[in-house]
Amino acid sequence: MAGARAARTDQSLRDRVVEEVKELIISGQLPVGARLHERNLSEELGVSRVPLREAILTLRAQGLVDVRPRIGAFVKPLTARYVSELFDVRAALEPLAASLAAARRTDEQLAELEGYFLAEQRALELDDNKAGSLANAEFHLLILRASDNELLYSIVAPLQAQIQRLFRRTIVSIGESLFHDHGSMLEAIRRQDSARATQLAIAHVASTRAHSLSLFD
Numbered sequence: 761m762a763g764a765r766a767a768r769t770d771q772s773l774r775d776r777v778v779e780e781v782k783e784l785i786i787s788g789q790l791p792v793g794a795r796l797h798e799r800n801l802s803e804e805l806g807v808s809r810v811p812l813r814e815a816i817l818t819l820r821a822q823g824l825v826d827v828r829p830r831i832g833a834f835v836k837p838l839t840a841r842y843v844s845e846l847f848d849v850r851a852a853l854e855p856l857a858a859s860l861a862a863a864r865r866t867d868e869q870l871a872e873l874e875g876y877f878l879a880e881q882r883a884l885e886l887d888d889n890k891a892g893s894l895a896n897a898e899f900h901l902l903i904l905r906a907s908d909n910e911l912l913y914s915i916v917a918p919l920q921a922q923i924q925r926l927f928r929r930t931i932v933s934i935g936e937s938l939f940h941d942h943g944s945m946l947e948a949i950r951r952q953d954s955a956r957a958t959q960l961a962i963a964h965v966a967s968t969r970a971h972s973l974s975l976f977d
Contacts, residue, residue, distance in 0.1 A: 773807065777815040780805055785824050785835050786925045787890070796825065796833040822921040838925060840976035846922060847969040851962070853916050854900070858945060858961035859954040860907035869906040870950060876902060877939075877946050884935050889928060892935055897924045899942055906949070926972055934971045941967065 781801065784790040796816060798809050805812065816833045819825040826836045865873075876899040883892035897920050904913045927938075941964040948957040 774811050774814050774818075777805060777807055777811045778818050781812070781815050781819060782822075782824065782921060785819070786893075786921075786928050788928075790835050792835050792837045794835045796835070819921070822918050824921055824925065838922070840973060842922075843926060843972055843976070844969075846919060846926075847965060847972065849916070849919065850923075851965045851969070853912060854903075854965055855958045855961040857904050857907045857909075857912055857916065858949070858957040860909055860912070861903045862949045862952050862954040862957040864908045865906040865949055865952075869902060873899065873902050873906070873946055873949065877942055880939050880942060884939055889935075892938075893924050893928045896927055896938060896942075903945075903949070926975075927968075929975060930968075930971050934968065937967060937971075 781790075781796070790796065798812055802809050802812050816825055816827065820827050820833070823842075824836055825833050827833045861869075876895050879895035880892060880899065883889075883895055900923070901917060901920055904916055907913065941960065945957060945960045945964065948960055
């Protein structure tokens with residue numbers, strides 16, 4: 761029993777460190793190319809280097825960090841090519857997720873999706889970019905969970921950190937557009953209209969792709 765509690769505590773600590781370092785990167789407090797100094801970060805976060813190193817490996821898997829052997833870990837650049845490839849994947853898989861979510865979602869998942877949509881609305885009204893990007897990410901993650909397809913979730917969910925990083929920069933100019941798109945997608949999922957959800961997801965990814973790539977013009 762004690763071992764199980766210790767394992768849960770360790771996991772909770774790792775998760776917290778992952779989220780805190782992720783926020784430093786997404787917010788730009790750790791800029792592109794910055795080195796993740798273990799001593800400085802462990803002191804700042806009030807943790808030992810062990811969970812910090814584990815967090816860095818997780819963030820590398822999420823595409824936020826480059827680890828160079830015998831040199832260190834650095835914040836990975838967000839390039840036009842990577843963003844284009846990211847949207848290629850989104851365009852292929854997110855319409856499928858929306859279609860499956862419309863067909864398979866539970867009432868509980870629908871209620872949770874509505875909650876994130878309202879959180880987006882509040883963030884938009886308060887001009888809170890951080891809250892808006894978080895609500896946007898959770899909205900899309902819940903659609904993935906509602907698709908009830910574990911393989912699809914395992915492929916797309918790890919991309920959300922990069923999407924959130926990108927949208928923290930773009931949401932200032934496209935927040936209202938995102939909110940409108942999500943409202944339409946929510947209604948299609950509520951009605952369990954898979955065909956409509958698919959069409960809306962295709963249009964949503966195409967629109968956000970154009971706005972995102974404009975950052976690199």
